[in-house]
Amino acid sequence: MNPGATGADHAGDGAPHSDTALAPVKVWDWPVRVFHWLAVACFAGAWLTAESERLHLVHITLGYTLGGLVAFRVLWGLLDTGHARFANFVRSPAAAWRYVTSLLGERPLHYTGHNPAGALAIVALLGLIALTVGLGWATETERLPGWLDEGHELAANALMALVVVHLVGVAVGSLRHRENLPRAMLTGLKRGLPGEGIRRQHGWLGALVLICALGFWAWQWHSAPVATGQDAALMGGDHDQDDDD
Template sequence: MSTHTSPCEPTGRVLVWDLPVRVFHWLLAISFAGAWLTSESERWHLAHITFGYTMAGLVAFRLVWGLVGTRHARFASFVRAPAAAWRYLKSLVTPTPEHPIGHNPAGALAIVGLLALIALTTATGWANENDLAGDWLEELHELGANALMLLVLVHLVGVAVGSLMHRENLVRSMITGMKRGPAAQGITRSWRWLGALVLLAVLGFWGLQWQTAPTPEQLAEATSAGQSGRDHDDDD
């Protein structure tokens, strides 16, 4: 079934994004921003790890929800070949641009890329944290993080362009879940309990990490011990 809005179809405000998708989106944005801002800080290293593990868990949830979730959350409803993305981008400069009610084909490719890069970055970060490889893996982790930031910027530009071309606030739609489209293309259930469960799971994980975080005195002792070890190695 087509998910494009036809000029002949009556349109109104319909529910497109269920609550789990919206909660996932904003928690992922917060976690990525937090991980990026704490990436170079020894003091905030635990926060960096916490945000990274949160991203990994969110991606795992999204992969499952992309298979069994609501209509516009399922990958089958929006993931298309690169040719479809190119056709969509070309339509933006025409008088009648394509206007999918869910993710557009270009945005879908960005989403797939984001999920893949997050999986790569969090996996290499976990491996580095557990000393499973050498410097090359740390460099791969940094490369993945930089590529992820670049794709996030591309995604933000795409959201801005899509909002202007379609005269619809796409950021607001990811808050309310509502978009303009035919009633037949909307979803009937928001799955509020599942969205709340995802939010509580993340907040609970953050709270657990906070409770087990080392005190400033412990951090100072660990830093001092690490410095003493390096000095001893230099003497040898």
């Protein structure tokens, strides 16, 4: 039996539970929700500023923030005792396939926390984010050999593709379970059995994560070099010279 699952494979735990027997319970604590939406904002911002020279510092800042968020999420996935704990939701590829195929049936398997397919996507997303940020740092500090200069961009493109797959999965899951999964990540509430809700929301830790991110952004902003009038003139002169060429 899969813990936290309701549906046909719950028969080993007594009578199967239908979706109608479930009630809203608190599933996602504040650290998970703050991590999720900060990661969404940082990835979107980093993607949109990737080709901008003027916003290069913003791109770097958001990328490094993503790296810090991934480090926190891995640590929280090891220390937490609720639905955020990796051991409580990461399952085998076979379980993920069983869940995906159940979506085609009349009674898709319902998981109070992450479903097995979503869990694999989350692990892959965390790994790809870490790889993308690491390659970006190596590129920025010129620590990569020449033939790996494009590695950061390739990793970012792979990450975007996986994000799209994840969003499709969220949309399909929301429709099949008649449950707004993005809203659940905002409110922390999902349908489940009364005993499956979390007892502590760790609001102080969620606030600390947000404060650390905002503090890092402020530090980056204040430590950024300020362009002088002479620098602007030199840049303008370079552009004029390029035009003459």
